[in-house]
Amino acid sequence: MSQPKEAWGSRLGLVLAMAGNAVGLGNFLRFPIQAVQNGGGAFILPYLLSFILLGIPLLFIEWSTGKFGGLRGFNSPPYILQTINKRKVWKYIGAFGLFSNIVIASYYCYIESWTLSYVYHSIVGTFRGMSETQVSLFFDNYLDVRHSTTGIPFEAIVFYILCLVLNIWILSRGLQKGIEKVAKICMPLLLIFGLFLAVKAFTLKAGKDGAVFDGIVGLNFLWTPDFTSLTNPKVWLAAAGQIFFTLSLGMGCIQCYASYLKKNDDIVVNSMTTGFTNEFAEIVIGSAIIIPISIGYFGIDKVVELASFGGFGLGFRSLPYLFGQWGHIMSILAGVAFFGLLFFAGITSSLAMGSPIVAFLKDTFGWQRVKASLGFGFIILLFGLPTVLFFSKGVFDQYDYWGGTVALVLFAMLETILFSWFLGIKKGWKMIHMGAEMKVPTVFKFVLKYITPVLLIVIFLASLIKPKDDNWSLLSFKGWELDNSSIIGELRHQGIGPNTKWMHDYFFAENTGVVDSIYTYNQRNYICVAGENGSKAYEYKSSYQLMVGVGDKVEIGDKLFKGKIINDVFYIDLSRIALLLLIGIIMTTIYIGYKRNNYNFDIPLDLD
Known part of the structure; x- marks a missing residue:
């Protein structure tokens, strides 16, 4: 806290950095798949409602609490939450804001490295002349760290470490010279690359470059609503889940970035600007690339089948082959644009994940930014290498489930309860409007106090007891079979198969x-x-x-x-043990930092 306070250099830099935090791989690999699987155009209705009732309120909460904590000299989630309420438990709740960032960044940087590798392979023409099957096998080979597609030994590890070093270097440069500068470069390029691919998809014509259908067929399929899907709770829960992923909520990243705001900086306009920038990137650009291009070549039925395996399948197994149908030069341009777009989306998000960790090390130990950035790199390398070495053994899935799903909902639920019920909506409303140039509609007082926290509690409970195959008609007072992906089902190793022993x-x-x-x-x-x-x-x-x-x-x-x-269950259980140890270490470190620095959180709130 004795170190000079950093601040954003400009509003543009702030907005682009915040948008970079939100616009990630999920905008282009996850959202279109979710739309295909949940009613097409009808999915946009629960999605937009979730944005209004969950996304916007949580943006206000995280921006305002982050700004307030920053004005008190804190930049990391544990200490930011503690400034809101003097009860000591809140700083330990803030531990989940560090936990999720460490866990997600550990595998996110690995996926980010895939995109960098695929940019390289697109430039050198690795995919040229390959069949669809060969391109798919290339991805399998890449994930096998013992196999090299470039002649570089342990290629996947090399690209992973390269990405991690790049993140460390940018974080060490600071807020203005590092994160803000990168955002000003990456975000415009991301939008340019995305629009280029969207135009190419829109102008795709049947009978040209091997296409079977017009690109518009894919867009029509994606946005033709199946309104019967709206009666299925699964669709509404999927929409709410997508809002968490797409806005980077429940992670502490927004709070960390907002903690560098000045007292009179407007969080209402800035938060809404970044939120709508993300929605533009997701709905307009994200939906206009993977699905329309894939349907143009494979047809609707096959794309629906491929979508059931997730966005990685279409993104890394299919698109390089499809780009190859466009000719040598255009395939290079399309490959660089698509995987470059993903890389820019990935690195701006991973920098946001690293910021709360760097801030925590600075807050707790008084480290300089360079040392704290190296500390971040060491932690991510320690927890990330298992995802690289044992990706197919279930480590990635465990990290993603507990750190990238459950922890997000839990932290968002608890921070909302803190803001709306412990701090109180009257004080919270003042925090949101501190330095604001425009006023939030009064109806959001009611949304913040009742609707958002209740919805988050319902979402958490639903993920706890989700019925088999998301079939909510199975609910009964006599009990029901749980889905394998429910929290209870996961804890019980439900669906693990016959190989249950380590x-x-x-x-x-x-x-x-x-x-x-x-x-x-x-x-x-x-x-x-x-x-x-x-x-x-x-x-x-x-x-x-x-x-x-x-x-x-x-x-x-x-x-x-x-x-x-x-058996895989050995790696799964070790992953869970590692995650438990991580949350324990974080909470212990918070306690040590609290005692070591003798922080005073009892200063009254000053919202004037």
């Missing part, structure tokens, strides 16, 4: 079908079991003893091979 002498089949092939690829051995619900390939070591042969019928739970086997 280590075992046998590996059991996880699907029913026929062994259609046993093969070696990239020096790895596989057994492929094909069934009615698709095929599944199981990797085994040469030292293992096979228990089946080609043509054998296999049921779930049948023995496939024998050996000293480490």
Whole structure:
């Protein structure tokens, strides 16, 4: 706190940095998939309602609390929350604002490195002449850290560390010379690249460059509403979840950035500007790239099938192949534009994730920014390498679920309760309007006090007890079967399959079908079991003893091979243990910092 206070250099820099925080990979890889899976054009109704009832109120809460904490000399979530209410528990609630950033950044920087690698491969023409299958296998090979697509040993790790070093360097440069400067470069380029691809998708014509349908067919499909979907609670919950992802809510990033505001800086106009900038990038640009281009070549049915596997499949397995249909020069331009767009979206978001961590190390230990940035890099490397080395073992999924989903909702719910019910809406309203040039409609007082906190409680409870397949008609006083992705289902390892022990002498089949092939690829051995619900390939070591042969019928739970086997559940449980240790270490560090610095949080609120 004795260090000179940093501040934003300009309103433009602030808005672009905040927009960069919000506009991330999910705008272009997650939103269009969510729209396809949840009623197309009808999805926009619950999405916009969620933006009004959840997004905007949470933006006001995080901007105003961040600004107030900054005026008291604090820039990290634990101490910012403590300034709002003198109860000591709030600084420990703020630990989730650090926890989620560390966990998300650990895998986010890895995904960010994919985009940088794909920019390189687009420029050098790696995908030129490849079939769709070959492009898809390229992605699989890239995720295998033992395989190199460039001749560089451990290529995935090299690009990951390169991205992490870049983040560290920018953070070490400070607010104005680092984060703000990068935002002023990256955000305009992101919008230019996005508009270029959107125009290309819109002008795609059937019969030209191998396209089967016009690009407009994809846009019509995406935005043709299926109003029957609005009766399904799953759609409304998906819309609310997307708002969290797209606005970077419940993470503490916004609070950290807002803590560098001056007393008379307007948070109403600035927060609304960044919010609507994000919505433009997501709804207008994000929806106009992946789906229209993919449908132009694959047709609606196949794209719907591919969308069920998420945005990574279309983004990294399909689009490089489709860009290749546009000719040599255009394929390079499109590849650089798309993956460059993703890289810019990724790095501006990861810088925002790093800022609360850097601020916490400065607040707690009095470190200079360079040392704190290096500390951030070490922490992310420590927790990030497991996602790189064991990506296919469930580590990434655990990080994403607990750090990138549950923690966000929990933190947002608790900070809203703090703001609306403990601080009180009267004082909160003054905080929002401190230095404001325009007034928020009075109806938002009611929204902030009742609707937003209640909705967040409902969302958290729904994620806790979600019924199987999101079928909410199953709810009954007699009980119901939980979905595998519900919090309780996750804790119970529901749906993990027959391989439930960390280590075992046998590996059991996880699907029913026929062994259609046993093969070696990239020096790895596989057994492929094909069934009615698709095929599944199981990797085994040469030292293992096979228990089946080609043509054998296999049921779930049948023995496939024998050996000293480490199952995925081992990596899953270790990931959970690591996450528990992380939250414990963060809370302990908060306690030590509180005692070490003898902070005074009892100063009365000054909102005049």
